Each structure stands twice: as structure tokens, then as C-alpha cells.
Amino acid sequence: MLIKTMMAGAIALAATATTSTAATFDFVSIANAYDGLADSGNSRHEAEFDTLNAFNSSLFTVDGITISDMTAGYTSGNYAEAFFDKTDGSGPAGLGVCHTVTPQDASGCSTAGGTGTDAGDDNVTMGESVVIVFDQAVSVMDLVFYNGTHKLLNGAVEINGLNINVAGGVLTAADYLNINANSLFAPNQVSFANNGSEFYVGRIDVTAVPLPASALLLLMGLGGLGAMKRRRKAA
Structure with missing residues (x-):
């Protein structure tokens, strides 16, 4: 009970300390606007994060918050890239x-007969994951998801290690509290993984967490772990 109270207080403080307007990163618009940016070996001209960021890094800075990196993973050990797919x-x-x-600079995801998988793999499929890395601590305020057939998602997504049920492409207010609370040890990152539903991240809205608030969140988390250890010893 004490730990839950401490965590709730820290999250509330971070929320009240953040007064700036949320920065919106619209991945659908980015994918559509740069559909013509040819990627090596990519016949449909859709591109990976590294390609777009090298071409125009300002795409990933909004209201003073920057996406500094995107990393992707695949459980089978093959190479993976964060990939932007356009509206169809x-x-x-x-x-x-x-x-x-x-290993290659371009995934070739949309290249028929290329070294990459086919265009059907450009969403987050089973075994795949993607991490958005920001240049500062952030709180997630809003997310929109689409499924593998480009409709609003109804299904489960793993976000920051938590199994979250997405309905109509969106989350609940309680979901955002849990997601942000679970990012204490990596407050500048948001991770997504397939948990049974293929999906795209259509949009993410974040606000900056001021240093005192983010530091307090970390201290509260460490304090909570310490309290748990003390209670176990006492038992």
C-alpha cells in the first residue's frame, strides 16, 4: 500500500509539473509526406527511421522534444529496422x-525478391518490437494504433513491458498512468512489442517531464524497492 501511494504521488507531481502543450509526432503524416523518398533497394519508397532522420532530422523535433533514435528488434535474431508505412x-x-x-542499411521491406521480407511485414508482427528514444524524459499523453489491415486497432499491445488492451485504436487514462509509471528507469523511452496483435503506431503525443519531477519519480521507484526489501526481511 505504501509503495502504491508513493508511486501515485510521484506520478501526480510529474503530471502537475508539466505545463507545456503535448508534442505530437504523427507517424502517418511522416510516412505519407515522404513516400517519394527512395530508400536503397526499396521499390515502394517507404523508408526506415535512419533514412528519414538523415534526410531531414527536423521531422523528429516537435515543440522542443526530439526523437533521437528508434531501435527495432526481432526475437529470431535477424536484423530489424523501425519502418514507416504509408496510407493505402x-x-x-x-x-x-x-x-x-x-545486415544492411536498408531493410528492403517492400522489395519483391529482395533480401528483406515482403511488404506484409512492415507492421509490428509476432516477435517484433520497436523502441522510441527521446532526448529527454517524457510522459506519454496519447497514442493511436492501427492494425495490420490499416484499421483502428482492437487488440493487445505490449507497451513499456505492460500488456495493454487497445480499443478503437486508443487507450484509457488509467493505461497512461501505468505506462508512465513503468518507465521509471528509462523515462526517455517508450517501447512497443507484439503481444498477439499486429499493429502500427500511428501517433504519439508526449510532454517533457522537468528534471526535478523525473528525478523524483526515479527516487520514488528506488524507495519503493527499498521498502519492499525491508518488508521481506521483517517477514
Whole structure:
């Protein structure tokens, strides 16, 4: 009970300390606007984060908050890239993952017969994950998800290590409290993984967490761990 109270207080303080407007990173718009940016070996001209960031890094800075990196993973050990998929006749897409069988600068995700997997792998499929790394501590304020067929997602997504049920593409207020509380030891990162549902991250809205508030969150987390150890010893 004490730990829950401490955590709730720290999260509330961080929320009240953040007064700036949320920075919106619209991955659907980014994918659509740069559809014509040819990537090496990519026949559909959709691109990985590294390609877009090298071409125009200002795409990933909004209201003083910057996405400094995106890393992708695949459980089978193959190479993976954070990948942007454009809107098609079925609807919007956004940020996904493409894994490959060999290391290369471009995944070739949309290249027929290339070294990468086919275009059907450009969402976050089973075994894939993606981490958004910011240049500062942030709180997640809003997320929008689409499924593998470019419709609003209804299904489970792993966010910051938590199994979150997404309904109509969005989360609940309680979900955001849990997601932000679970980022104490990496407050500048937001992670996503397939937990049974293929998905794209269409948009993420974040606010900066001032240093005193983010430091307090970490201290509260450490204090909570210490309290747990003391209670176990006493028992």
C-alpha cells in the first residue's frame, strides 16, 4: 500500500509539473509526406527511421522534444529496422518494423525478391518490437494504433513491458498512468512489442517531464524497492 501511494504521488507531481502543450509526432503524416523518398533497394519508397532522420532530422523535433533514435528488434535474431508505412486504400498505417535476413542499411521491406521480407511485414508482427528514444524524459499523453489491415486497432499491445488492451485504436487514462509509471528507469523511452496483435503506431503525443519531477519519480521507484526489501526481511 505504501509503495502504491508513493508511486501515485510521484506520478501526480510529474503530471502537475508539466505545463507545456503535448508534442505530437504523427507517424502517418511522416510516412505519407515522404513516400517519394527512395530508400536503397526499396521499390515502394517507404523508408526506415535512419533514412528519414538523415534526410531531414527536423521531422523528429516537435515543440522542443526530439526523437533521437528508434531501435527495432526481432526475437529470431535477424536484423530489424523501425519502418514507416504509408496510407493505402484500406487506411492509415504509420510506424512499424521490418526485419531482414542479412545486415544492411536498408531493410528492403517492400522489395519483391529482395533480401528483406515482403511488404506484409512492415507492421509490428509476432516477435517484433520497436523502441522510441527521446532526448529527454517524457510522459506519454496519447497514442493511436492501427492494425495490420490499416484499421483502428482492437487488440493487445505490449507497451513499456505492460500488456495493454487497445480499443478503437486508443487507450484509457488509467493505461497512461501505468505506462508512465513503468518507465521509471528509462523515462526517455517508450517501447512497443507484439503481444498477439499486429499493429502500427500511428501517433504519439508526449510532454517533457522537468528534471526535478523525473528525478523524483526515479527516487520514488528506488524507495519503493527499498521498502519492499525491508518488508521481506521483517517477514
